[in-house]
Amino acid sequence: MIPFEFEFYTPETVEEAVKVYMTAKSKGLLPMYYSGGTEFISRARRNEIQVDLVIDIKRIDACKLCKADEQELTLGAAVTLTEIIEADLFPLLSDVLLSIATRTARNKITIGGNMMSNLPYKEALLPFLLADSEVVIAGEQGIRQVNIHDVYTDRFSIAPEEWIVQIITNAKALQASYYHEKRTRQSQINYPLVTATSLFDSENTRIALSGVSNNPIRVKQVEDVANDLKKAKDVRVVEMVEALPTQIIDNQEGSSAYREFVLQGMFHDILSKREELQK
Numbered sequence: 059m060i061p062f063e064f065e066f067y068t069p070e071t072v073e074e075a076v077k078v079y080m081t082a083k084s085k086g087l088l089p090m091y092y093s094g095g096t097e098f099i100s101r102a103r104r105n106e107i108q109v110d111l112v113i114d115i116k117r118i119d120a121c122k123l124c125k126a127d128e129q130e131l132t133l134g135a136a137v138t139l140t141e142i143i144e145a146d147l148f149p150l151l152s153d154v155l156l157s158i159a160t161r162t163a164r165n166k167i168t169i170g171g172n173m174m175s176n177l178p179y180k181e182a183l184l185p186f187l188l189a190d191s192e193v194v195i196a197g198e199q200g201i202r203q204v205n206i207h208d209v210y211t212d213r214f215s216i217a218p219e220e221w222i223v224q225i226i227t228n229a230k231a232l233q234a235s236y237y238h239e240k241r242t243r244q245s246q247i248n249y250p251l252v253t254a255t256s257l258f259d260s261e262n263t264r265i266a267l268s269g270v271s272n273n274p275i276r277v278k279q280v281e282d283v284a285n286d287l288k289k290a291k292d293v294r295v296v297e298m299v300e301a302l303p304t305q306i307i308d309n310q311e312g313s314s315a316y317r318e319f320v321l322q323g324m325f326h327d328i329l330s331k332r333e334e335l336q337k
């Protein structure tokens with residue numbers, strides 16, 4: 059049971075959702091955007107959050123869009139992980155989403171909810187970081203479309219009243235060769251110890267990681283080392299780990315040393331896959 063009372067709004071337009079948020083704020087109330095609701099419900103039950111008003115974005119048409127044309131793939135923030143997997147328009151994304159939670163949970167969890175999760179993993183972000191996707195953001199000033207790297211480095215920097223409406227990915231990235239490996243502490247269905255993803259374009263290897271630091275990261279310095287073909291593979295693997303900007307996290311799920319060991323193996327596999335593709 060949720061131990062507090064709150065109002066539940068289901069706006070039908072992007073503008074209405076922002077308006078509800080701003081009106082609540084002006085009355086001194088605590089509003090919150092809501093998509094699949096799985097994280098909201100579990101945090102509320104544990105008394106980790108307290109809100110006065112919830113704004114469910116699922117009735118907004120733009121948030122339910124899941125469509126690709128010759129130019130791009132558009133995913134609404136309220137599309138569920140299952141819907142995206144079944145549409146299978148971005149193979150790397152489908153693969154990553156299939157490794158998140160159980161089918162029952164994936165029927166509820168949405169792409170926007172995973173990207174904006176308060177948990178550190180946010181694995182759905184990885185393919186979008188690799189593909190340099192664009193994010194459509196709604197706020198008090200209207201709607202803006204920006205490159206994901208302009209609003210996300212190791213966390214999203216958007217205003218509290220802003221929210222994600224859609225994620226748009228260039229069609230070129232959708233069919234690129236990729237690598238995805240998720241290592242968990244125990245069962246296959248679990249939060250990652252380390253998840254490594256890679257997209258290979260004609261010249262470069264792109265790499266994004268989850269489980270290594272407080273949020274998913276894509277690090278240019280790591281990619282620069284990976285792409286420095288003058289160096290031997292084993293040397294690059296060591297230098298890629300050294301190029302990480304932060305200390306690898308250390309917690310009860312796994313020590314920093316163990317994560318580093320796992321990561322080295324994954325970096326090795328990424329570089330080997332690149333070699334295979336170039337043969």
Ligand SMILES: Cc1cc2nc3c(=O)[nH]c(=O)nc-3n(C[C@H](O)[C@H](O)[C@H](O)COP(=O)(O)OP(=O)(O)OC[C@H]3O[C@@H](n4cnc5c(N)ncnc54)[C@H](O)[C@@H]3O)c2cc1C
Nearest residue numbers: 093094095096097098159168170171174175179180181222
């Ligand atoms: C059984 C289970 C296993 C899981 N395993 C994994 C895993 O292996 N890897 C992983 O990465 N995650 C995992 N998760 C976490 C899950 O992906 C997140 O909790 C996710 O936030 C849930 O999505 P939702 O749509 O239900 O979010 P909600 O509960 O609706 O929202 C979550 C947060 O995001 C905000 N939010 C939602 N939509 C938007 C939006 N469009 N714009 C701005 N903010 C928004 C909300 O305000 C809230 O703070 C697991 C969850 C469960 C239940």
